[in-house]
Amino acid sequence: MKLATKFGHFGGVFVPETLIPALEELEDSFLRFQDNIDCLEELGHFLKHYAGRPTPLYYASNLSRQWGAEIYLKREDLLHGGAHKTNNALGQALLARFMGKKRLIAETGAGQHGVATAMAGAVLGIPVEVYMGAVDIERQHQNVLRMQLLGARVHPVETGGRTLKDAINAALRDWVSNLDSTHYVLGTAAGPHPFPTIVKYFQSIIGKEAKEQFKQMHGGLPEAVVACVGGGSNAIGIFSAFISTPQVVLIGVEPAGKGLETNEHGAVLQKGVDGCLHGMISKVLQDTDGQIKETHSIAAGLDYPSVGPEHAHLGKTGRAIYGSATDEEAVQALIEVSRLEGIIPALESSHALAYVRKQAMYNGSLSGKAVLVNVSGRGDKDLERIAEYV
Numbered sequence: 001m002k003l004a005t006k007f008g009h010f011g012g013v014f015v016p017e018t019l020i021p022a023l024e025e026l027e028d029s030f031l032r033f034q035d036n037i038d039c040l041e042e043l044g045h046f047l048k049h050y051a052g053r054p055t056p057l058y059y060a061s062n063l064s065r066q067w068g069a070e071i072y073l074k075r076e077d078l079l080h081g082g083a084h085k086t087n088n089a090l091g092q093a094l095l096a097r098f099m100g101k102k103r104l105i106a107e108t109g110a111g112q113h114g115v116a117t118a119m120a121g122a123v124l125g126i127p128v129e130v131y132m133g134a135v136d137i138e139r140q141h142q143n144v145l146r147m148q149l150l151g152a153r154v155h156p157v158e159t160g161g162r163t164l165k166d167a168i169n170a171a172l173r174d175w176v177s178n179l180d181s182t183h184y185v186l187g188t189a190a191g192p193h194p195f196p197t198i199v200k201y202f203q204s205i206i207g208k209e210a211k212e213q214f215k216q217m218h219g220g221l222p223e224a225v226v227a228c229v230g231g232g233s234n235a236i237g238i239f240s241a242f243i244s245t246p247q248v249v250l251i252g253v254e255p256a257g258k259g260l261e262t263n264e265h266g267a268v269l270q271k272g273v274d275g276c277l278h279g280m281i282s283k284v285l286q287d288t289d290g291q292i293k294e295t296h297s298i299a300a301g302l303d304y305p306s307v308g309p310e311h312a313h314l315g316k317t318g319r320a321i322y323g324s325a326t327d328e329e330a331v332q333a334l335i336e337v338s339r340l341e342g343i344i345p346a347l348e349s350s351h352a353l354a355y356v357r358k359q360a361m362y363n364g365s366l367s368g369k370a371v372l373v374n375v376s377g378r379g380d381k382d383l384e385r386i387a388e389y390v
């Protein structure tokens with residue numbers, strides 16, 4: 001392995017022996033992809049003409065007035081597919097084609113990453129199979145239909161809690177048996193090396209664009225950059241442009257479910273312990289017997305009992321801080337942003353917005369500050385879930 005496999009104490013490659021050559025081949029191909037002008041041009045072409053990059057940066061003047069901070073929204077909700085996941089799926093699908101792979105597999109929880117991979121497979125002409133927990137298939141039927149319409153096969157996963165964690169295990173099992181033909185498109189900046197680094201690379205376009213756009217519109221640098229954290233890909237994507245600029249405060253926002261005092265939440269970086277899951281060492285939500293806990297957030301895309309290893313590292317070193325927002329706070333922010341700005345953010349993104357809201361109003365830490373917030377996706381998929389609050 002030529003790239004660093006770890007972020008401080010976190011990350012690494014904790015997988016069955018049989019996967020090691022595939023991960024080495026992936027790293028090697030990724031390094032060549034990054035240096036290949038034709039590959040980068042093609043990626044740029046698809047990001048611009050197919051996915052609609054650059055996404056706008058929008059100064060939310062109504063929210064800014066209401067909340068008492070200068071709020072800039074990075075509009076990943078306007079990306080084709082409705083969320084940042086398209087950046088990673090397109091990037092990895094092109095990488096897979098560069099590697100000569102003839103088949104893509106993916107895991108999905110809420111279905112967003114499955115849809116993004118199905119879109120990328122469709123446009124590039126590569127067959128896609130998606131592993132999805134049987135419980136999630138029930139809960140996210142719309143996205144199952146989308147994947148099928150896009151030509152992907154969806155495999156129900158009936159093991160464990162039949163949700164995202166089990167879908168990742170099933171995808172890894174498939175990959176081990178089909179290494180020659182298949183690339184596993186992992187959906188977030190987690191898993192064994194080199195996945196966290198690859199996903200960060202494809203999502204770093206968010207930070208690059210936003211930094212430049214902010215400079216043009218406001219001048220200088222934002223005082224804080226805020227993003228929601230599930231596995232951590234949209235957050236690391238926007239953070240990446242600012243990590244080496246210590247005066248910019250980086251804030252990741254995790255789901256607190258019904259509240260941090262209940263044990264059904266996904267605030268992994270605040271409540272997790274060091275552990276090993278899905279091929280990496282990171283923070284993990286587990287009980288005293290080492291059993292992984294099921295998480296329950298109103299935002300299905302944030303329901304992951306671990307987090308990408310770079311976030312564990314950024315948290316430990318203090319370079320980033322991690323806060324949380326409850327289901328209720330997220331819904332309130334979603335409704336307020338919809339009414340004040342005419343933008344319906346995803347419930348996931350609404351966690352970041354809710355955190356900004358509470359830290360800007362009532363003289364909190366973001367009061368009066370110039371804040372860059374990543375709107376990771378659009379909320380159309382969430383209408384059923386919030387119907388009772390409207």
Ligand SMILES: *Cc1c(COP(=O)(O)O)cnc(C)c1O
Nearest residue numbers: 230231232233234301348376377
């Ligand atoms: C999947 C998803 C997330 C969470 O994933 P990360 O890897 O943490 O970015 C956040 N927002 C939206 C809209 C999503 O679909």
